[in-house]
Amino acid sequence: MGQETIFAPQLFKGKTALITGGGTGIGLAISQLLGQLGAHVILVSRTAETLEKAVTDLRSENIQADFIPANIRKEQEVEEVFEKVSERWGGCDFLINNAGGQFAAPALDISANGFRAVVDLNLQGTWQMSSAFARMLIENGRAGRIINIVLCLKSGMPGMVHAAAARAGVVNMTKTLAYEWGSHGINVNAIAPGTIETSGLQQYDSNQLEQSINRLPISRMGKPEEVAEAAAYLLSPAGSYITGTTLEIDGGEHLMGATNQV
Numbered sequence: 502m503g504q505e506t507i508f509a510p511q512l513f514k515g516k517t518a519l520i521t522g523g524g525t526g527i528g529l530a531i532s533q534l535l536g537q538l539g540a541h542v543i544l545v546s547r548t549a550e551t552l553e554k555a556v557t558d559l560r561s562e563n564i565q566a567d568f569i570p571a572n573i574r575k576e577q578e579v580e581e582v583f584e585k586v587s588e589r590w591g592g593c594d595f596l597i598n599n600a601g602g603q604f605a606a607p608a609l610d611i612s613a614n615g616f617r618a619v620v621d622l623n624l625q626g627t628w629q630m631s632s633a634f635a636r637m638l639i640e641n642g643r644a645g646r647i648i649n650i651v652l653c654l655k656s657g658m659p660g661m662v663h664a665a666a667a668r669a670g671v672v673n674m675t676k677t678l679a680y681e682w683g684s685h686g687i688n689v690n691a692i693a694p695g696t697i698e699t700s701g702l703q704q705y706d707s708n709q710l711e712q713s714i715n716r717l718p719i720s721r722m723g724k725p726e727e728v729a730e731a732a733a734y735l736l737s738p739a740g741s742y743i744t745g746t747t748l749e750i751d752g753g754e755h756l757m758g759a760t761n762q763v
């Protein structure tokens with residue numbers, strides 16, 4: 502059946518995409534769309550059962566899909582991911598750094614270890630995946646694209662200081678790597694989703710969520726498929742001259758800080 506898309510069938514035929522957190526939520530929607538558009542998709546996350554189910558479902562739609570269980574926080578596991586990708590499939594063209602998350606807590610309740618855990622996942626993990634991917638591409642003289650999924654950073658994120666700091670780091674890393682790796686044919690961009698309807702939101706207070714959604718210029722939650730369409734755009738030939746940007750897919754949430762100051 503597949504998801505609705507504006508993109509041409511077989512747009513990504515011959516391309517291979519590695520999607521972290523590709524078995525659930527936003528990552529699954531990206532895996533589905535890229536696969537539906539002809540890419541071979543490789544899903545990476547910690548939970549083999551989740552990945553196996555997602556891959557079985559994708560294959561039932563004639564999508565070429567595989568998975569590699571790995572924790573992106575562990576450098577050795579990241580190295581092994583790319584060894585497998587090179588040995589089994591001869592490399593890949595796209596990396597979608599989607600795996601991430603945090604817990605909500607007031608800044609003063611976050612221990613050094615709690616802060617470190619979130620930075621480790623969202624910033625260090627993204628860096629480890631990106632550097633291993635770029636080394637593989639450069640060794641093989643192959644061009645590629647990276648998309649980093651971050652958060653809508655607005656004017657700070659009360660209750661998520663660790664995630665805000667880590668994701669701001671990723672946004673700047675996106676610009677810096679776009680600069681350094683542009684000459685190798687590697688485009689690096691980010692997508693900042695607002696509030697997107699996935700099971701990942703279950704940990705947040707539903708009343709608070711509803712209030713924040715009602716205040717948005719587009720007052721509804723986003724859909725994972727809307728983030729996936731933006732990813733497909735950045736990976737497509739239409740995105741060939743775009744690098745170092747962060748595209749906000751957030752119903753206007755990034756405007757809210759500015760609105761509050763008027």
Ligand SMILES: CCCCCCC/C=C/C(=O)SCCNC(=O)CCNC(=O)[C@H](O)C(C)(C)COP(=O)(O)OP(=O)(O)OC[C@H]1O[C@@H](n2cnc3c(N)ncnc32)[C@H](O)[C@@H]1OP(=O)(O)O
Pocket residue numbers: 601602603604605606610611612613614615616618619622652695696700701702705706709710713
């Ligand atoms: C109005 C609301 C709008 C909301 C918009 C939100 C938009 C964003 C949505 C999303 O991002 S959806 C993604 C959903 N998925 C997740 O967020 C993932 C959930 N979290 C995790 O996977 C883990 O928490 C973690 C962040 C990866 C950390 O995992 P780890 O296994 O390393 O942690 P622990 O060993 O359990 O703990 C480390 C450290 O952190 C402290 N800690 C854990 N939870 C809390 C908490 N709730 N409050 C305070 N501290 C916490 C824990 O105690 C440990 O510290 P020490 O005790 O050792 O000092």
Ligand SMILES: NC(=O)C1=CN([C@@H]2O[C@H](COP(=O)(O)OP(=O)(O)OC[C@H]3O[C@@H](n4cnc5c(N)ncnc54)[C@H](OP(=O)(O)O)[C@@H]3O)[C@@H](O)[C@H]2O)C=CC1
Pocket residue numbers: 521522523524525526527528545546547548549551571572573574599600601602603622626650651652653693694695696697698699700701702
């Ligand atoms: N939903 C939303 O409103 C928003 C989400 N985001 C971001 O989008 C991304 C996807 O979120 P969403 O789909 O909503 O939520 P999910 O919880 O479904 O996605 C998180 C994914 O990351 C994977 N993951 C977590 N830790 C690791 C790790 N150490 N190594 C490898 N994989 C890991 C999880 O798989 P597993 O547990 O198997 O490892 C899971 O598939 C996240 O980065 C999130 O922060 C950003 C803004 C808003």
